[in-house]
Amino acid sequence: MSTLxxxxxxxxxxxxxxxxxxxxxxxxxxxxxxxxPATDEHPEPFWVVSSYEHIAxxxxxxxxxxxxxxxxxxxxxxxxxxxxxxxxxxGLQMVMTDPxxxxxxxxxxxxxxxxxxxxxxxxxxxxxxxxxxxRICERGSADFVLDVAAExxxxxxxxxxxxxxEDRHRLLDWxxxxxxxxxxxxxxxxxxxxxxxxxxxxxxxxxxxxxxxAHGLTDQKRAEPEDDLWTVLTSATVTLDDGTVxxxxxxxxxxxxxxxxxxxxxxxxxxxxxxxxxxxxxxxxWATVVETREMTEEAVDEILRYTSPVNYFRRTxxxxxxxxxxxxxxxxxVTLWYPSGNRDEKVYDDPHRLDLTRxxxxxxxxxxxxxxxxxxxxxxxxxxxxxxxxxxxxxxDMVVTGPADRLRMNFVNGIKHLPVAxxxxxxxxxx
Numbered sequence: 483m484s485t486l487x488x489x490x491x492x493x494x495x496x497x498x499x500x501x502x503x504x505x506x507x508x509x510x511x512x513x514x515x516x517x518x519p520a521t522d523e524h525p526e527p528f529w530v531v532s533s534y535e536h537i538a539x540x541x542x543x544x545x546x547x548x549x550x551x552x553x554x555x556x557x558x559x560x561x562x563x564x565x566x567x568x569x570x571x572x573g574l575q576m577v578m579t580d581p582x583x584x585x586x587x588x589x590x591x592x593x594x595x596x597x598x599x600x601x602x603x604x605x606x607x608x609x610x611x612x613x614x615x616x617r618i619c620e621r622g623s624a625d626f627v628l629d630v631a632a633e634x635x636x637x638x639x640x641x642x643x644x645x646x647x648e649d650r651h652r653l654l655d656w657x658x659x660x661x662x663x664x665x666x667x668x669x670x671x672x673x674x675x676x677x678x679x680x681x682x683x684x685x686x687x688x689x690x691x692x693x694x695x696a697h698g699l700t701d702q703k704r705a706e707p708e709d710d711l712w713t714v715l716t717s718a719t720v721t722l723d724d725g726t727v728x729x730x731x732x733x734x735x736x737x738x739x740x741x742x743x744x745x746x747x748x749x750x751x752x753x754x755x756x757x758x759x760x761x762x763x764x765x766x767x768w769a770t771v772v773e774t775r776e777m778t779e780e781a782v783d784e785i786l787r788y789t790s791p792v793n794y795f796r797r798t799x800x801x802x803x804x805x806x807x808x809x810x811x812x813x814x815x816v817t818l819w820y821p822s823g824n825r826d827e828k829v830y831d832d833p834h835r836l837d838l839t840r841x842x843x844x845x846x847x848x849x850x851x852x853x854x855x856x857x858x859x860x861x862x863x864x865x866x867x868x869x870x871x872x873x874x875x876x877x878x879d880m881v882v883t884g885p886a887d888r889l890r891m892n893f894v895n896g897i898k899h900l901p902v903a904x905x906x907x908x909x910x911x912x913x
Contacts, residue, residue: 484508486516491530491819491892492523492563494664497793498890503834506532506822515806518817524563528796528815529808534826534846536806537818540797541850545580547797547816549854561795562893563815575737577745581853582722588857589720590730591738593711600860603641607864609911610637611872616909619876623883626900630873631754634865635747642861643742644703644710652695657747659688660740665890667898689740696739697732712739748894749791750862753847754869755886755897756789761870762882764836771838772878777867781838785866787845788836790821791895820846821895877904 489505496502509516514533520526531537540547550559560566560578576587593599614633618624636650645653662668663684703713715738719729730738761768771777777785794817799810810816823846825833830840848856856862873880883903889896 486513489518490521490523491518491794491817492521494523494890494892497892497895498665498888500888501821501895503821503825506819506825510822510826510828515808517808526815528563528817529805529810531805531816531818532822533806534823534829537820537823537846538850540805540816540818541852541854544852545800546803548580548800549578549584549795549797550580559798561797563796563817575734575741577741577854584853586720586722586728587730587734587738588853590718590728591711591715592857593714593718595857595861597860600864603638603861604864606641607634607638607868610634610641611868612911615872615876616911619907619909622906623901623903626758626882626902627751627755627897628899630869631751631758631897631900632747634754634869635750638750638861638865639743639746642711643699643739644708644712645699649695653743653747656688656692656740657744659684660692660744661748661894662889662891662896662898663688665898692740692743693736696736699739700732700735745856746858746861748896750858750865752791752894752896753786753789753862753866755900756791756895757785757866757870758873758880758902759882759886759897759900760785760788760836767836767838768874771870771874775871775875777870778838779863780841780843781870782863782866783843783845784836784838784840785870786847786862787824787830787840787843789895790824790845790847792820792847793893793895794819818850823850876907876910880904 484504486508489502489509490496491502491505509530509532514531515536516530516532518528518530531540548559549561566578576584576591579587611634614630614637618629624630632654636653639645640647640650640653658668669684699712700716703710704716707713707716715730715735717729719727721727761771771781797816797818799812799814799816801812803810805816824830827833848859848862880902881904882900884901886897887899889898
C-alpha cells in the first residue's frame with residue numbers, strides 16, 4: 483500500500499510505466515489539495531489538486547489561479563511545472579494568457595472551430611478515416627498509434643490550417659519532439675553546439691522550426707489565399723468591447739500554430755490509443771459498439787473521461803487564498819490533475835470502469851469550465867466517433883498483441899506504440 487511519502491508526480495519514469503491511479507485514489511481520499519515536496523526533477527514544492535470539486539473550483543476562479551504569471555515571478559509562468567520566461571509564451575500563446583488577453587486571442591482564432599465548421603468537415607473526415615483504414619486493412623497487423631491514432635488528428639489539423647499533405651510528417655515530428663522531449667526516442671541527439679541533446683533543447687529546436695514554418699505559411703497564404711483557417715488568420719480582425727479593432731501579430735500567429743498543432747494532434751491521438759486499450763480491457767463495451775456500429779455522444783464523452791489525455795495543467799496563484807482547506811500563497815504553483823478528477827468516486831459510480839451508457843458525464847478532459855474550455859472539443863469528439871465507428875465496422879476483431887509503449891512524460895498521458903492484429907480485409911476506396 484502506498485503512502486503520501488511514496489508519491490512523486492515529477493518522475494517521468496513512473497508515467498512511462500503506468501498512469502498512477504493508485505496514487506490519485508490515495509490523494510483524493512487523504513489529501514485532495516496536497517503540497518508536493520521538492521524533488522530532484524523539480525526542486526521546489528508545488529500544490530497537487532486531485533479532486534473533481536477543487537479542480538472545477540480552480541477553473542472557475544478566473545485570474546486567481548493564473549495561466550500566465552504570478553507576482554514576484556519576473557514575468558515567468560506557463561502551464562507546466564517549469565516556468566517559461568516572459569516573451570517566450572506567457573502573454574503570447576493563447577493557452578498561457580488570462581482575460582482580457584485570452585478573450586481577444588480566442589475571438590480572433592475561433593473561426594475554424596465553430597460547430598458549423600466542424601459539421602462541414604464531417605464528410606471529409608469520414609473519407610480520411612477510410613483512407614487510414616485502407617492502408618492497413620490487408621496487412622492484418624499495425625502499430626495502432628502510428629498507423630491509425632496519429633493519422634486522423636494530423637489530417638484534420640492539416641486540413642483546417644491548409645498545410646499540404648506532403649508536410650504532414652513534419653507536423654507529427656514537431657509534435658512528438660515538443661511534448662516528448664524527455665523521452666529518449668524523441669530527443670534530438672545533439673544540440674546546435676555539438677553537446678548531447680536534452681529535453682529543453684529538443685523542445686526549443688522544435689518550437690523554432692514550427693514558428694519558422696508558420697511564418698512561411700503566412701507569407702504563402704497572403705500571396706495565394708485559400709479556403710482554410712490560416713488564410714483567414716492572416717488578416718482576421720475583431721472589435722473589442724472598448725471599440726478597439728485588433729488583429730494577431732506575426733509572433734502570436736506563429737505561436738498559435740505551435741499550440742494548434744501540438745494540442746490538436748497530441749491529445750486526440752492519445753485519447754484514441756488509450757480508448758482502444760480501454761475497450762480491450764472492457765470487451766463488453768466494445769461488443770456494444772461492434773453490434774450497433776455507433777458511438778453515441780455519451781460513448782464519446784465516456785472515452786474522454788476514461789482516458790484523460792492531458793495529465794495536468796499548472797496555474798499560479800495571484801493572491802493568498804484557500805483551496806480545499808489549504809492555505810495557498812501568492813506565487814505558489816498549483817497543478818490540476820485531470821485523470822484524478824475524472825475518476826473521482828464522489829462524482830462517478832465505479833469510476834475505473836469504462837461504461838458507455840454513463841450519463842450526465844461532465845468530465846474534465848476539456849477543462850473544468852471557465853474561459854479556457856478546449857477550443858477543439860467538437861473536432862476531437864468527431865474524430866473519436868469516426869475512428870471507433872470505422873474500426874467497429876471494418877476491424878471488429880482487433881486485439882492488442884503486446885504491451886503499450888508509454889511516453890516518458892508526466893504532462894500528457896501518452897502512448898508511443900501499440901501493436902494490434904485483426905482479420906485482413908479489402909480496401910473500400912478505389913485506388
